[in-house]
Amino acid sequence: MPTARLARTPHVIDSREEYLAAVAELAAASGPVAVDAERASGFRYSQRAYLIQVFRRGAGTFLFDPPAIGAFAELQAAIGEVEWVLHAASQDLSCLREVGLDPVLLFDTELGARLAGMPRVGLGAVVEETLGLHLAKEHSAADWSTRPLPDSWLTYAALDVELLLDVRDRIAERLEEAGKSTIAAQEFAAVLAKPAAEPKAEPWRRLSGISTVRGQRALAVARELWRARDDYAQEVDTSPGRLLPDASIVAAARAPLASKRDLAALKTFMGRASRAQIDRWWAAIEAGLATDDLPAHRSSEESIPPPRSWADRSPEADRRYRGVRPRLQAIAEGIDLPVENLLTPEHVRRICWAPPAEITLQSIGETLSGLGARPWQIDATAQAIAEAFVEALQEPVEASESGS
Template identity: 30%
Template sequence: MHHWISSPQALSETLARWAGQPLVALDTEFIRERTYYPQLALVQLAIPGEIILVDPLVPGMPEALRPLLQDPAVTKLMHSASEDLQALQRGCQALPAPLFDTQVAAAMCGLGAGLGYQKLVEQVTGVQLAKGETRSDWLRRPLSDSQREYAADDVRHLHAVHAFLDRELAERGRHAWLRADTERALRNAAQEGDDPYPHLGVRSAQALDVDGQVRLCRMLRWREAEARRADKPKSWILDNELAVALARRPPADFREFGAVLDRHPKAPRKSRGELWETLSAPITDADRAIPLASGDSLDKQRIKALQQAVAAVAEAQGLPEGLLCARRHLEALLEGRGWPEALEGWRRELLEPRLAPILSGG
């Protein structure tokens, strides 16, 4: 059974009754198809034996949720929390700390990287969950019975999953690893900082020369700022394909630029003047000092050697390679950009002894 909470007073009364509970399961439903920021549409909370569905669209409800989210005495149990954190930060101006992310914990326990909630629940409890409302409209009211049941299932088994993973982490001595990763996830969600080098995430940027990558980086930075300002998806502002094409062969003047944009149905209209200024501004030596996407020009033998070293460490620790280190982090190391923040802490302690000789050429 679950209860629908439609007033801040009812929520406050329920949370007062839950006082002293050390663990609360938490999930959200949100909509993001037409906006940059996720629109918080539902918050699910559970303690053993009780599930509530909270309507965050009701005035005053985000404020009533905030004390629980910020209570340091209550660990919030979530699965694959990164996008939920963004939705809660945007919708409630608060983040659920401390946090126990069952997806991250499962990976640290050797159950697999990126394990979905349904698969994890089945693996731990034997229960098979329905998937019917995955793409549902969570902003509509009232929600259907099937929507509510699906939403309740998302927190119904988190306590059982946590109990299993907590024991597994204790046996492996990896609770500190999980705390480090979840604390970093919370910091990242709180900062909401723009990526200073967004071109590095575009694979086709590797085919551009230095000036082309500078132009692409500029346009993607502009796109990020414009998407935030307009609260629209980034692809609605400027898609990657058009951005790379403009960076590779910048038009000679604004007239030619307009003609190129007119041939692309998804090209910006009202803001094309700003985009042209961003694209056509003179490139300086300081601009050319940005890190470059240069995967194909890197020493492939050394990349392979680094990947093999990561694989050996992962196997020895019983970890998925993807949890330990991504290829882009190895590329950053090989390019001399130092240890990425994502590898600091326990990952660096495991990897540096194996990677340092390869990086130094030994």
């Protein structure tokens, strides 16, 4: 398989004059635009874009330096009303919106590939299947806040958008042939309309390994260490885990520490800032040991238990869930879709855990709509869900009759 190559590697645009000239070229061209953004996840605290790539047929590829340029109002005005093509758009929309770039019409090639039934949906795999080209992806996890950016990284970044419009056309053809264009349009619109996630009330509970921390006092120590790390990470714009890994916070919360010396001697307390900021961490531990604001053993955030526990906690919900799952799997296989795209797993769990009081096709559809399901998803699944729920109501009676 031939490797995708560039005729030339674009340079990074980091001046106002060059930016406005590029915007003029993009505005003069026509058709959809391919857009991508590179962040420094795992390196920086912020999720800002450190490179934005834009390609339009008739204009070419442009690589913009967001920290240098600032706001992108002129680019938004030039391309804001046309279709934007992104791969896995939900990963980039937030950082694009942060600089004023926000599409009104979207084609997501990753989501489109899922809907088209492609077995692998990473950009490299999709390029191979649709265009017959190998796309190198060795810089996907790079620190894009690096300056200057190496030429090999710029080549990688430019190829991500230069091929995207051709990929979009191939996927659109497959969706049309499969009768899924309307489904895709609804899914793309849902990606654009999805609101930003609400901040977690207790984000520290997402610490990896927190379930091994026992007791409210130890949880308070873990919470204060998480807060201290988060504050410092914001201050130095560094990924929190690079400063102090989750495992170190959990180890300190579990250990019987009486002094800063004990903390410094704890071998499992590691990380680039573990010793350099030892006063900060010890102050957090002391705060956790002294506070009267002790956290609950479990999160206060509303959630439903994992389905594996339903048989004991809610046998009725368990019967509904066991009845629904194979029906949804069969529907998904019939239209060549991943079952998680047929209906979001969280929506399935929620309607099984708390169904409408009266089980009808209309009530199931209204509940699914309230959860955020799209019209095509409701049309495809509501009848099957209603049938499974009615069957679940009858299951205890049938079991009793068969045993008599």
